[in-house]
Structures are given as C-alpha cells and as structure tokens.
Amino acid sequence: MAAPVLRWLCPGRCWAFARIGGCSCHGRGVPTASTSSGKRGQSSVARQSLITAQEPRKGDREWAAVVGLEIHAQISSNSKLFSGSQVHFAAPPNSLVSFFDASLPGTLPVLNRRCVEAAVMTGLALDCRINKKSLFDRKHYFYADLPAGYQITQQRLPIAVDGSLAYSVCVGKKLGQAVTRTVRVRQIQLEQDSGKSLHDDLRSQTLVDLNRAGVGLLEVVLEPDMSCGEEAAAAVRELQLILQALGTSRAIMAEGQLRVDANISVHHPGEPLGVRTEVKNLNSARFLARAIDYEIQRQISELENGGEILNETRSFDYKLGCTVPMRDKEGKQDYRFMPEPNLPPLLLYDSASLPAGADPQQVINIDRIREQLPELPSVTREKLVRRYGMLPEHSFALLNEVGLLEFFQNVMKETRAEPKKVASWVLNTFLGFLKQQNLAVSESPVTPSALAELLNLVERKAISSSAAKQVFEELWRSEGKTPAQIVAEKQLELMQDDEALEQLCRATMEAHPQVVMDLKKGNPRAINKLIGLVRKATLGRADPTAIKEVLERQLSG
Amino acid sequence: MWARAACLGLRASAAARRRGFTSAGADPQGSGRVTAELIEHLERLALVDFGSQEAVARLEKAIAFADRLRAVDTDGVEPMESVLEDRCLYLRSDNVVEGNCVEELLQNSHRVVEEYFVAPPGNISWSKLDEKGPSHTAE
Numbered sequence: 001m002a003a004p005v006l007r008w009l010c011p012g013r014c015w016a017f018a019r020i021g022g023c024s025c026h027g028r029g030v031p032t033a034s035t036s037s038g039k040r041g042q043s044s045v046a047r048q049s050l051i052t053a054q055e056p057r058k059g060d061r062e063w064a065a066v067v068g069l070e071i072h073a074q075i076s077s078n079s080k081l082f083s084g085s086q087v088h089f090a091a092p093p094n095s096l097v098s099f100f101d102a103s104l105p106g107t108l109p110v111l112n113r114r115c116v117e118a119a120v121m122t123g124l125a126l127d128c129r130i131n132k133k134s135l136f137d138r139k140h141y142f143y144a145d146l147p148a149g150y151q152i153t154q155q156r157l158p159i160a161v162d163g164s165l166a167y168s169v170c171v172g173k174k175l176g177q178a179v180t181r182t183v184r185v186r187q188i189q190l191e192q193d194s195g196k197s198l199h200d201d202l203r204s205q206t207l208v209d210l211n212r213a214g215v216g217l218l219e220v221v222l223e224p225d226m227s228c229g230e231e232a233a234a235a236v237r238e239l240q241l242i243l244q245a246l247g248t249s250r251a252i253m254a255e256g257q258l259r260v261d262a263n264i265s266v267h268h269p270g271e272p273l274g275v276r277t278e279v280k281n282l283n284s285a286r287f288l289a290r291a292i293d294y295e296i297q298r299q300i301s302e303l304e305n306g307g308e309i310l311n312e313t314r315s316f317d318y319k320l321g322c323t324v325p326m327r328d329k330e331g332k333q334d335y336r337f338m339p340e341p342n343l344p345p346l347l348l349y350d351s352a353s354l355p356a357g358a359d360p361q362q363v364i365n366i367d368r369i370r371e372q373l374p375e376l377p378s379v380t381r382e383k384l385v386r387r388y389g390m391l392p393e394h395s396f397a398l399l400n401e402v403g404l405l406e407f408f409q410n411v412m413k414e415t416r417a418e419p420k421k422v423a424s425w426v427l428n429t430f431l432g433f434l435k436q437q438n439l440a441v442s443e444s445p446v447t448p449s450a451l452a453e454l455l456n457l458v459e460r461k462a463i464s465s466s467a468a469k470q471v472f473e474e475l476w477r478s479e480g481k482t483p484a485q486i487v488a489e490k491q492l493e494l495m496q497d498d499e500a501l502e503q504l505c506r507a508t509m510e511a512h513p514q515v516v517m518d519l520k521k522g523n524p525r526a527i528n529k530l531i532g533l534v535r536k537a538t539l540g541r542a543d544p545t546a547i548k549e550v551l552e553r554q555l556s557g
Numbered sequence: 558m559w560a561r562a563a564c565l566g567l568r569a570s571a572a573a574r575r576r577g578f579t580s581a582g583a584d585p586q587g588s589g590r591v592t593a594e595l596i597e598h599l600e601r602l603a604l605v606d607f608g609s610q611e612a613v614a615r616l617e618k619a620i621a622f623a624d625r626l627r628a629v630d631t632d633g634v635e636p637m638e639s640v641l642e643d644r645c646l647y648l649r650s651d652n653v654v655e656g657n658c659v660e661e662l663l664q665n666s667h668r669v670v671e672e673y674f675v676a677p678p679g680n681i682s683w684s685k686l687d688e689k690g691p692s693h694t695a696e
Binding site (some may be wrong): 077079092093094099104114115142149336341344345346347361 | 652677
C-alpha cells in the first residue's frame, strides 16, 4: 500500500536486446510492474524473435533509444482560442459552437487574450525565450471534425522557444535515488483543437461534434532527450504538474486535456540516429511508458532480424499492448502550410518596450506575467525537503495527489510528531486507505485534525504505533469519534504499569526457556521472539522498546 | 468541389514559392503539366475526386494563369507576412458570448443524427474506399 512515489527507472540508458521477461534496459531487470506486464501483450512472434536473438551472434551490440514528445495541452479558458463560444467538457453535442467554429463563410478569427497569456506563462515556467513577435499559419488537412479544412497553428514563428523541463526519475531499487534529468523544450505554439468524430462503422458514417473545435491548445515540443518510456512518462507528469500549478491547463488526461505523441527511434551508440516512428494519441498516463517501451523493443527486434523501420505513424492498441501502423494517412502527409492571412503578427511587450499610452487591454507585458508566476512544483518540493528534512521521494508523493500536500500541512500545524513520521503516516496509511476505496483527499472521512490528535497520542506514548493503526481504521469507519474516544472504548492505551510489565516479562521467559537459551548462546534475534510473546500477553498494549529494555535488564541481571 | 481543391493547390504553391515552404509534388518549373501522381496526391489530401480529364485540364490552365506571377521581379523585396502585417492584432477578453445555436447550425447539414453532423467516413480508411473501387478518371 505504499504511496506511488517516483517512477522507477532502468539504470542505464542503453537497451540490451537479449533480455527476456524483464526490462529491456541494459544492466538489471526492471523492478516495475508496468514494464514487465507490458510484455504480456506482446505477440508470440515478437517473443520468438527475442529468444532467437539471445544466442550470441556477430554484431550483437547494445542499442540506444531516443524519444521525443509532442504534448498537446488544452488551455484552461472560458472561451475558445478564436471565438467566443464556451470551453466545457461533456456538453450536449454542438451546443458550444459559434459560426466561426463551424467555419461558416465570412467569419473571422478573433484572438483570445487569455490563451496568449497562458502560452506566455507556460513558456516562462519552462524557461523559454518568449518571441516578441510570433506568427499564425494554416495547416491543411481534410477531416470533418475541422470543417475549415485547416487548423490555425504557429509553424514558422511560435510564441515560445528554447526552454527546458527538469524531471526526476528513480534509479536503482533503493529509495532515495531520485535523479534529476532535463529535457529541452524546442517550442510552445498556440493552435486550435479539432472537433470530435464518432465513427459508426456499421452504418459507414461519422458523427461530428464540434464542441471541441477551436479550443485553444498549447503544443509543447520536447526534444528527443529521453531514452525510455519511464523517462517520457516522468517528463509528462512533471509538465502536467507545472501546467496545473500555473492554471494554464487542467491537464486531465482522462478528459483529453493532455495528449501525447511520441517520436521514437533506436540506434547503436556512436552511430547516427535511426529512422523514427511516431506513436500517436498516448492519452493515458498508464499506457504512455508501456507504449514507448513496446515500440523501442519492436524496432530493435525488427532491426535485429534484418528488417527496416519505416517512417510511419503508429497507434498504441492498449488492449493488445502493442503499437500498430495507422493506415489512415498512409505516410502521405502534406499539410501545405501557409501564412494565416486573417491574423496579423502577434506582438508582445516587456516593461521596457511597452508603447506609451497603449490600451492595457490590447498589450501583453511579459514582465508582468513573470511577476505573477506561482510557485512551481520543483520549488515546493525543495522547500518541503529543506523545511521538514523529508526524503525527496516523499515530497514527490505529496505533490502527486490533489490536496495531499495541504492535508499534510494541516496535520503538521496541529501535531508535535516529527515531520518524517507525519509524512510516513500520510503517504502510507492515509493514502493507502484512500487508494483502496478510490477516494480523493477531499472525500476522506478522516480530517487532518483527527490524524494530528492520533499522532499526538503516539508521540506521548499513550498508545503504541500498532494500536494507532487500529485507531486509524476505526476513525475511517466511524466518523465523528475522536481518537481519544476510540482509545478509551477499545482499551488500547499503553501499559503504564512497570511492575506488571516486569512480571509479564519474567513469566514469559520462564515459559520459554528454549528461546532464552538460544539468546544466551548468542542468537541476537531470539530477543525479538520474546518481545513478540510479551506483546501478545499484553494484548499489544506495551511499547516494544520498553519490553526490550525490561527483558535485557532481566537477562543481564 | 474540384474548383475548391484547385484553388487551394494554387494558393498553397504560390505561398510555397514566396515562403520557401516545401510542397511535395508541386511542379517547380511551372510548366503547367499536372501529372497523374500529383492529381492522385491532391485527391488524397483534399478527399476530392477530380472526376474527369476536363477538370484536370482546367486545373492546368489555372496553374498556368497563376504562374504569370513569376514574371514579376521580386529581387530585393522583403516578403510580407500578410497584407495586415502593420496592423495590431486585436485581443478579445475571455468571455463567452457565442454558441448555443445548434438548431441553426444543423440546418446547414445535409444529414443529422440527434445533435450531430453526419459526415461520410471517407478519410477514415482511404484504403477501404479504394477497395470498393471508386472511379479515378485522372488515372
């Protein structure tokens, strides 16, 4: 029931081909469930080729994988990028569509200020250079869910370029080995989202809902600086937390507010990069890493067997656990980019370049937006580590769940227990219960005050920590009771009677001479057995350290 | 329909020349001849059936007409982003002021199911359509 801490990462950056069953990473097998279970869906053909490749052969060398990402984040705004219709998930079909969104003749785009500000803010948070002049372009493709026949995007000169995103991954099996990696952000561009198509194969028709058509998107392009699915997933997760901290996107993958395409290739280290494939629509955090790792394995296996990699678009079939080519576009993509004639260049200003007397509604000041940047998740985590001396992975886990950090901080306000202990209770016990019942932090039946009071009881040595677990379970079940009431009702308070404990210890040793003999012969672990027996005799109401002290005193006496 | 595609093709290739966009399949020499491959390519991109040799001939004429733009000497003239490039880009406040007009919009639709527009599945599986054997007179 441990809290989902960090993503585990394979230690090396090289992919060794000849490993079966475990991770394809060089060095050790991979400790994640996700990667190994990802193998389950592999076709028997692929498995077979893995086995044959295990035999030593000429040219059996290491592989390196290269992964780049294109991430589409829906901008959190009231209205769409170029029209005044509402942005809302799961509204009745075509109810949030303006004449412009439906591409009626004579309608023109009018840029939403909020979307520009969101792009600038995201660019600043990702250490980008903000282009004071950026341009809009048309990208043509003919889908019914984009009725104009083109998408307005920023191809030539995007709003932000040359940034970086730092993320952390765990290496090795032990906790506390989080490593920070950086991926370069090539650019952030503003563009329109498309509508949604529902395909009715039976009747051979497509139902089109344009509610999403024209919603503002931030396309964040990450350079191919990642080398496996876990790294990519960790980078996406960090970006998601940043967007949510900024409020520029709600970035909920399940609602399609964050969508990921991955460019993947493999090569031998020291040689030029291989031909890449693009795996589209990785729209689930769960399958992101798995899909990328599958595609890396597929490419290696293809090349090892004398095949070649085609520059193609593939999609991940999460039921089969593999990537399949998308026949849709047949590699004949030609977007016929051209400048958007209806939108002049987008100009941004800083405090120095702000034109005097300009209408404040019509100018965007980059410096003002920079001043308004909220604290980013990496800073919050650093502060937690510094202030409470907690493990870095605990700081990650606290930020990983909506409201969990606030819960922790509220418990801290009312307890004298050590921060580390509080973190451990919040991340293991509390989060464990939440996960088990699939609840959000806000739905928890246990309040921060109740947990604080419980931890105070442990701190005062009024109850043992195992009794505290019992009290917690009771708190979870029966709302309204205080921890003190539960302790009194269940008689869980620790034995404070030293005399009684002395007697119980003596009696236990007399009843188990064999264990005492073992201990005297020099088996230090035998004392644990005695402690356990005494605890049982006290019905779990004695503190194990106190028992140990008494036992040791009696043994030496 | 073909006229729309031809028009797009023209605009795009004219833009390509000015901006240096790559435009696969476009004839760089502007000889006015349109190959069967290019027609097929355009048909796929635009999901439009050119329909007849006559349509192709008309496209060739249209391209030849637009090619006269090449006669203009643009050496040393800096390309413009847009004819509006010196204008301010108006910024709208983020307020909801449109939408909620599904009945009106659906009146434009040839076919409707509930509140959805109905479109042919043409671009879903071009290969499947191919199997059904639509006529490609441009071939």
